[in-house]
Amino acid sequence: MLATALTLALAGCGSGREEADGETKTDGPAVSLPSAPSTSATPRSPGGPGPTDAPGGSTWSSGTSGPPGSSGGHGGTWTPEGRRTHTHWTPPSGGGDTAGQSRPSKDLAWTPFGPTSPSNDYANFDHVYDLVQRRDCQLAQTRYQDAGRQGKWESDPYPWKVLKGLVAAxxxxxxxxxxxxxxxxxxxxxxxxxxxxxxxxxxFRVLEELAVFRMQHPDGKVVFGPPRSGRAACPNEITEFSSSTVRQGGYFGINGTWPVPVSVYFDEVKASFQPGDPKDRCCHRAGLSVEVPDGLPLGEAHVTLRGEGNSFYLAGPTVTVLPSVEQP
Structure with missing residues (x-):
């Protein structure tokens, strides 16, 4: 098999993660790994060998990525050694790159940040996508296999086939x-x-880009990079709310996608969450249940979702506030 040189420019994102036990390990043949480069080395450009080249021609560099909410507390920076809190990435040995040798090259941006999905069901498509996105390969492989044992591959085949390809990537x-x-x-x-x-x-877009290049250029070089900056897989949006009419002291529910834990406001009045509400209050296909404040002024009120310290803001519906008890 012709070798494909890989450049790794890795950045992590995602919150509410399912943690692996120790370092991520991978299936496949044993690989003799080169030593990591010095963190003071000058990053290599994608066009050819550079100061961070490892023995055998494989190279890598540090990187950050993701839209607001996908860096820092959501995963931060990958070091040139490819290390992070609980995941160990290393470049492959070998690769056959030779200075001056011209081969087709492909810069591939990794799958974009979700936002993350609830992980109470570990073997669901959205959660396994999140594991792939943050490059927890072995845990993604495990959850993918769990889904197969539960019959999910057959009930909804295409999403799981995409994941099969992404886990392999x-x-x-x-x-x-x-x-x-x-x-x-x-x-x-x-x-x-x-x-x-x-x-x-x-x-699908990432799998297609990678697979088509491989089929056209089996001896080509793939440069794996971080997700494109500022782009999430799913838009921030409110998809559903319980009613356009609310009562003082009553209940209000809202569903949608947002990248960080949020609170619900009626105009400038912060609502309290009902007992049993999810602790993280985010992110993809999230649902919130709040109590309408007793003293909320009657009439129209604008609903907004806000992150801590106004780090995130999402406009919601305008609702009509009625008294807590019907007037005769």
């Missing part, structure tokens, strides 16, 4: 070149089915 970025066939075969199985949920669409 995740392993390829760790140096397991034996996964290329899985990438291309998974794409062949979903080709023509490019429309689905927002995370499906985002995953």
């Amino acid at each position: 995740c392993h390829i970025a760790q140096g397991h070149s034996d996964q290329w066939q899985t990438v291309t075969s998974a794409y062949s199985e979903v080709k023509g089915h490019s429309s689905g949920s927002c995370k499906y669409d985002a995953g």
